[in-house]
Amino acid sequence: MSLSVTYRRDAMRMREPFRISGYLLHAMPATVVTVGDGTHFGRGEAAGVYYLNDDPPHMEREIERVRDALEAGVDRQGLQSLLPPGGARNALDCALWELESLKKATPVWRLAGVPESKPQVTTFTLPADDPAEILRRLEAFTSATSIKLKLEGDLAADTERVRAVRRARPDVWLSVDANQGFGAKDLEPLAAMLVDQDVALLEQPVRRGSEQLLDGWDAPLPVAADESILDLKELREQYRRFDIVNIKLDKCGGLTEALAMAAEARRLGLGVMVGNMAGSVLAAAPGFVLAQLCDVVDLDGPYFLAEPGADRGIFNAGKVMIPADFWGWGNPSSA
Template structure:
């Protein structure tokens, strides 16, 4: 039976506690779109943060959602939503709202609807924005004293990036460390970067080259796994990853929701790829569905809410370097 739904869309801004820098960008806040879907008895929620490097901002997400409003309020299924809207933050917010609405209406938590085992706490990376090496080293100790895994943002300045990594590794010899270049390097400098990262026991190099330069990696052998982030948006991109990348970073805003993210994780595994889950910052409402994808993953990078001056409540818990998210945050019990 198809139920008539009511769709509410609101734009919100969540300020960061301090500026956050990556290659080519400095972020001060997280603009998001929150979707609420009601069947008259239950409300399902989803949050989209968009994809900044694709101009998928609040205006674009809102326009996509409004384009699908009539179909959504008419009872469009999650499967049909995948065809009705392209990947992006708008579809992500709608897809996650549909998952939670189904969960509440059925009394079954989303993890169970998705065929998952009860979620377990996950070791997550905590991210240090690109900064002066001494500042990053201090942050690794003072800001994230309980972290067991760190991710360092690089800028493409090889000499400075090496000093950054050296400083953080000296400060935190106990941590798993990965680096994220956010497309900051060219293939000509990649071998030198890899050699330096190997020297400092770096376990992952994320998106070293620009999106569109994936073919430059053909024949490039690295002793450190290389992860695709900007180079992989949705399920359609998965087949081109083997032989160029070792790991794929799945983000719900890129692929358009939990439904496709789960399909991507399963397909990546089938192709022999490592699986990583990340987020485009956002609040605990955006991170909670990604936490379920994290149950499949080798690397979990879900620290987005820790950057905010104030998160939604109830929020995700971070303890002893792990992330833990109850279904009271999203996915079943929340009002």
């Protein structure tokens, strides 16, 4: 079976600049891939991994490098060895999932063997800005029951950020994401402050490649890996240093490997989280399939896009739900 492969680039501009440790993001450009058999067409969207220079130009070069094999009719399993983990494989893998879903009139969640999709509580993310700006943005999340706050690696400033959010919203489940911002000397005081402020989860405190700083640290709250664990191989190498793994499809290269990572994380005794690299509903949809297996869901990316109506109404009362009529990512057999 021959396949057609096309792609386009989408600017994915954000409604407001978003600050994290080391970056001020105005957009998260993406490559949107369509794979078709002449009758049915599946889609996949990927932003890549910005801190690895895996951006749309790189993803598109990767697609062109293997175009002949793709168009000859590669399946999802063949794709795993054709391309390495990253955005290009993610977009193609997700497009192949949706293509199969549409051909069989069977939702992706059923093909993947996960529970039927149900609304999931999702975190909504606040930037590493000054407390006044954080509180201004927090006003938009009155219905949220789960909040993630970005930190920048300055313990004093980050303490003020956390305290401001906790004072304003003593009711929410609160996590923080350091985005690799801290060193060894800060771990103990950081954790003590977070425990004092009833923070439930610390994500990626140290730089990728410096995970040995966590060896022997008896953290008083769960610690999640994001940048430190990109794919299944790194999960097996690094899992002992973390309590939870944040699985992002752009990092691991698609839903196929993400499902394998979730199963392996459970086997290894880790909690499972699904995240996103911003993106539209099309990027969030395969993550939502994975979310049915997760302890923590962070799929707020579409909320932050500048285009009016970009989130397609998938957020309600602090939860996320992909609509039943969203092609293969909903439930085409019942829509």
